[in-house]
Amino acid sequence: MTYLVALALGVAVLTGHTLVNATRWLRRPAAPPAGVAEPVAVLLPLRDEAARVGPCLRALLAQRDVSDLRIVVLDDGSTDGTADVVRTIAGDDPRVTLLTGAPPPPGWLGKPYACWQLATRADPAATALVFVDADVVLAPHAVAAAVAELRAAGAALLSPYPRIVVATAADRLVQPLLQWLWLTFLPLRAVERSSRPSLAAAGGQFLVMDRAGYLRAGGHGAVADRILEDIELARAVKRSGGRVALADGSRLADCRMYADWPQLRDGYSKSLWATFGHPAAATVVVALLLLFYTAPPLLAVAALAAGSVPAALVALAAYLLGAAGRVVTARATGGRWWPDALAHPVSVGLLGWLTLRSYHLRKRRLLSWRGRPVS
Template identity: 80%
Template sequence: MTAVLALVVTLAALTFHTWVNATRWLRRPTDGPVEVTEPVAVLLPLRDEADRVEPCLRALLAQHGVPGLRIVVLDDGSTDGTAEVVRAVAGGDLRLTLLTGVAPPPGWLGKPHACWQLATRAEPAATVLAFVDADVVLTPYAVAAAVTELRAARAALLSPYPRILVATVAERLVQPLLQWLWLTFLPLRGMERSPRPSLAAAGGQFLVVDRAGYLRAGGHAAVADKVLEDIELARAVKRSGGRIALADGSRLAACRMYETWPQLRDGYSKSLWASFGHPTAAAVVVALLLLLYTAPPLLAVVALAAGAPTVAGLAVLGYLLGVAGRVLSARSTGGRAWPDALAHPVSVGVLGWLTFRSYHLRKRRRLSWRGRPVS
């Protein structure tokens, strides 16, 4: 009884923290007309993205509020005609430059190397660099709004997290956990104020950096061998004395990261091991998540069968607190709340399995992404 009560109190505290983050500390850039005067370079790395890059490119070419906008695209060894799609969409627009990338040298992973090539070959006058992934579609004032928020936060790096689009059951189970995890467990105001590199979060789908601060941190060369190059870049910025900030970018950008279960499974498997570090740490974290969010509904069933209605009621309350946290996260980041939040215990269970799979494949050196090894 005491243990179950402690579990419920812990869940209540975590859900309250989610509410505080979502309502008090989460930055929300304006989605209305705004203009910036400084030159900005949008950097788009592409590798075999012919089938989905067009909406991203058209949205970039339709940006408003940035008179000095330049778009630099890197074709990173594509074999599916990505470069031809880029040329067709650009239609000779002089704001867009298409570069041909070179293979990453020893010690580099593909994504950091592509981003570093873009950063070092971007328009020299650009004072802000905006990294965008091919699966991201920006609203017309997204770049201007993100740059405005970057300056308002007095930060060297701003991560305006896009609205994550989901369609399949697998996506609805797993994808919302991205926002839920940092809203629930990361103190956003503390992250901004603290110089500790360990207290950092960022999403590489849409990342805006002050160019001087980015270079002072070493840029992507400082995270050349990192699978989670976005989070590691944020940590590098902190180590160099810069400030980072996280924002709800759901009104600025939308992103469907994976369209099939194999894509989602392999995408998370390639990087979850890097999120936790040592396998022991991963085991502890996953065990705690399962205890907090997956155990309560199971405990409720067992308690009812054993004739312990009080324990069952507390377990149900714990389950509902977890659901409430998931609903708060979804509503504050443009996600889907109902009925997906009701399956939150299943979502956490799937995350645990994906984490186990990530370490299992890494141990056997079988992790790869887009034809390149990642460990």
């Protein structure tokens, strides 16, 4: 019984931290009344994105409140006609430049090299760089709001996390864990104030950077071989003396990361090993997550079967407190909470399985993405 009470209290503390982050420290960018006057380059790396780039590019062309906006698109060895789709949508719009990417040289992964080519070939007059993935659709004021928030935060890097669009059961189980994990376990205030690289986070789907800060940190050249190039870029910024900031970008951008379960499974498998680092660290973290969030409903059923109603009620309370954290996260980031939050123990269990799969595939050197090896 004492163990169950301690478990429930631990979950309560974590959910309380989620609530504080979501209601007090999370930035929520808004469109600046006067717009943005500085030159801005929006950088869009593409590899076999013919089916998804249309809504993304049309949304970029519809941006407002930025007086000097340039859109630089890089076709990174696509074989599905991505460049033709870009040409058709952009037409003769002078704001759009389409580049043909070079294959990554030794020591580089594909996406960091694509982003590095974009950043170094963009108009040198641009003082703000906005990296956007093809699965992101921006609201018309998104670029202006994000650049204005970057300046208001005094940061070199701002990560406004998009609203994750969910369409399948797998989406609903796994995707909301992204926001939940950093709202629950990251001290957002310390992330902005501390100079420690370990206290850094970012999401590469929509990333806004001060150009001078980007170059001072070494840009994507500093994270050339990193599968989690977004997080590593945030750490590089801190090492160079810059600040990073996280924000709720659910009012600025929508993102449907994966079209189906195989893509989602493989997408997480390619990078979870890099999230946790050493397998021993992953084992400890996953075990604690399972203990706090997957075990309580099982313990409640076991206690009830054994005739211990008080123990069952405490375990049930731990389960509901964990689900409450998902509710807080969903309401803070524009996500869906009912009935998905009730399946939170299943979500955490699935995360554990994906982590195990990630390490297993890495050990066998079978990890790849978009036809390129990632480890």
